[in-house]
Amino acid sequence: MHxxxxxxxxxxxxxVDFAQEVYxxxxxxxxxxxxHLTNFLAGEAGFxxxxxxxxxxxxxxxxxxxxVSALNDEAYDRHWDERMGHLLLFEAFPxxxxxxxxxxxxxxxxxxxxxxxxxxxxxxxxxxxxxxxxAYDAVPTVFHSFNPSYYHSYIKxxxxxxxLGAVQYQIQFTPELAGRYREMVRRATxxxxxxxxxxxxxxxxxxxxxxxxxNETFSxxxxxxxxxxxxxxxLTMDMKDFLLDDLTVFAEVDGEAVGFVYSMPxxxxxxxxxxxxxxxxxxxxxQSYMKAIDHGVLLIIGVKRDYRGRGINLAxxxxxxxxxxxxxxxxxxxxxxxxxxxxxRRTAEKLGGRVTRNFVIYRxxx
Numbered sequence: 001m002h003x004x005x006x007x008x009x010x011x012x013x014x015x016v017d018f019a020q021e022v023y024x025x026x027x028x029x030x031x032x033x034x035x036h037l038t039n040f041l042a043g044e045a046g047f048x049x050x051x052x053x054x055x056x057x058x059x060x061x062x063x064x065x066x067x068v069s070a071l072n073d074e075a076y077d078r079h080w081d082e083r084m085g086h087l088l089l090f091e092a093f094p095x096x097x098x099x100x101x102x103x104x105x106x107x108x109x110x111x112x113x114x115x116x117x118x119x120x121x122x123x124x125x126x127x128x129x130x131x132x133x134x135a136y137d138a139v140p141t142v143f144h145s146f147n148p149s150y151y152h153s154y155i156k157x158x159x160x161x162x163x164l165g166a167v168q169y170q171i172q173f174t175p176e177l178a179g180r181y182r183e184m185v186r187r188a189t190x191x192x193x194x195x196x197x198x199x200x201x202x203x204x205x206x207x208x209x210x211x212x213x214x215n216e217t218f219s220x221x222x223x224x225x226x227x228x229x230x231x232x233x234x235l236t237m238d239m240k241d242f243l244l245d246d247l248t249v250f251a252e253v254d255g256e257a258v259g260f261v262y263s264m265p266x267x268x269x270x271x272x273x274x275x276x277x278x279x280x281x282x283x284x285x286x287q288s289y290m291k292a293i294d295h296g297v298l299l300i301i302g303v304k305r306d307y308r309g310r311g312i313n314l315a316x317x318x319x320x321x322x323x324x325x326x327x328x329x330x331x332x333x334x335x336x337x338x339x340x341x342x343x344x345r346r347t348a349e350k351l352g353g354r355v356t357r358n359f360v361i362y363r364x365x366x
Contacts, residue, residue, distance in 0.1 A: 001065075001099055003106040006055040012041040015055055015089075018064050020276065022091045022148070028139050029146050030268045031276045036234070037089065040127060041069060046230025047126070050074030054110050055089075058096075058103040065099040066092035070107040071124065072114045076225035085111030085366070087121040088128050094150050097157060104158040112366050121160055121362040125224050126231040129336050130166050130359035138357075141297045141333055142267040144168070145359070155362050163363035164222065167345070168335035169353030173325050177352045181318035181325075188251070188315030193258075195319045198248040200240065207236040209250065213260045217302030222338055223361070235262065242267055246323035247296060251303070251312050259303035261316040263324070266295040266333075296324035296332040301344075313347050321351065 006015060016037045023029035039045050041055045055069045071086040087107055092100055111119055122131040122145070131147050132140065140146040171177070185195065198206045211232040218224040236243070243264055251259035270289035279286045298320055303312045317334065324332050334348040336359060 001058060001060050001102060003056060003058045003102050005110075006041070006057065009038070009042065011057075012038045012055065014064065015041060015057060015067050018057070018067050019091050021064075022093060026148075028137065028272075030139060030272045040089075045127070046228055046234060047071075047073065048075070048228045048230075052114060054107075056103055056107050056110075058099045058106075060099070065096045066090070066103050068103055068107050070110045070119075072111060072116055073124075073225060075227075079219075079225045083115050083117045085114070085116035085119045086124050087111075087119055088124055090121070090151065090155075091147075092151065092154060094148070097154070100154045101158055104155075108364065108366055117366055119160075119364045119366055120163065120223070121155060121364070123223055123361045125218075126227050126234070130361045133165075133358050133360050135357045139268055139272050140357075141168070141295070141335065142264065142271075143297075143299065144335070144357075152360070158364070160362035160364040162360055164361045165339040166336045166359040166361065167339065167355045168333055168357035168359070169337065169345075169348040169351075170356040171321070171332045171334065171352045171354075173321070173330060173332065174352075178322065178325050180352070181322050184311065184314045184318040185322070188311055191310060192253060193310070193312055193315060194252040195315060196250055196252065197245045197323075198250065200243070200245045203236055203240060206250075207232050209257050210236065210260055210262070213257060213302055213304070214300065217259070217304055239264070244323070244327070246326075247320050249316050249319045251307075251316055253307065258307040259312045259316055260301070261298060261320050262300040263296055263298040263320040263332075265290070265293045266297050267293075269293045269295060294328065294330045296321070296327075296329045298332060298334045301347075308343075313344075314350060317347065317351055 016034045043053050051073045053071050057064045057067045068090045069088045077083055108119055129145050131145050136149055211229050215226045247263040249261045250257050270286055273289055274286060298317060301313060301316055321332050334353045337344045
């Protein structure tokens with residue numbers, strides 16, 4: 001049994017492909033974007049020169065048993081004045097306790113050697129959402145983590161503790177809720193708030209507004225660090241063919257952008273039945289699944305601090321949900337919300353949401 005530090009494109013490709021082996025036969029898992037993950041492992045995902053990334057796997061002979069990536073980000077450390085390392089993209093076969101301990105210990109030693117005092121597992125803004133702890137019998141929504149239940153014992157046996165939980169809300173759209181949403185939009189408009197869809201003909205400029213608002217409104221949010229514009233472009237320019245302009249909304253007051261919502265169709269409803277087939281090679285099949293999507297995902301919502309408490313958050317979400325309803329969507333989600341983020345949780349509840357998935361973030365002092 002050997003823990004290896006990876007450095008070549010061939011190894012990165014095998015790392016990403018390993019997930020196919022872990023989830024072989026699992027009817028709920030949705031393959032991730034191989035190109036994006038390979039670029040991340042190679043340090044080319046837009047996080048900037050201040051990010052050091054080291055992928056690992058543990059092998060026995062020629063067989064990979066588990067993978068994990070260690071990351072140290074200078075922007076995070078400056079923002080929070082701490083030395084936090086991150087462990088991401090963990091995948092493993094069952095019944096490999098000794099291998100997992102060796103792998104995670106090796107990754108933590110690398111983080112320590114790079115000056116980290118603690119390690120957080122399973123969350124990094126712009127790359128990975130926390131690990132799921134339930135709903136193992138349902139397909140996850142787009143960008144959300146899906147993992148076997150046995151991962152949690154592996155992580156706890158590696159002496160990590162639960163740092164924080166998170167939830168996903170789901171909403172069943174009804175005519176009554178649609179009326180409530182229209183009232184939320186009306187109240188905001190009467191109070192001088194202008195709500196507009198993003199202009200996809202000028203998406204580069206809209207991305208700059210999105211990035212500025214995102215970095216400002218999430219500056220005090222747990223686990224967040226200022227993200228380079230390249231990471232935001234990954235959510236806009238790289239996703240342009242899958243976004244719908246009426247689901248993405250800016251809130252403006254006196255011509256100033258003060259809030260935003262980033263929502264999109266649940267692409268996993270189209271990707272899941274593809275079962276890993278290349279979209280380019282089976283485009284007509286993919287398009288048929290895209291047309292059948294009936295669930296929308298509200299992924300990110302933010303309002304500048306000085307404008308909070310005015311119902312702008314409700315109006316932004318309501319505007320996006322009304323667009324989903326107009327497109328014939330039956331349900332929407334509001335995600336991911338930290339357990340102790342009661343302003344956001346109350347917003348989700350006012351919008352008709354109920355918790356349907358739970359997630360966990362782990363931490364270990366080094």
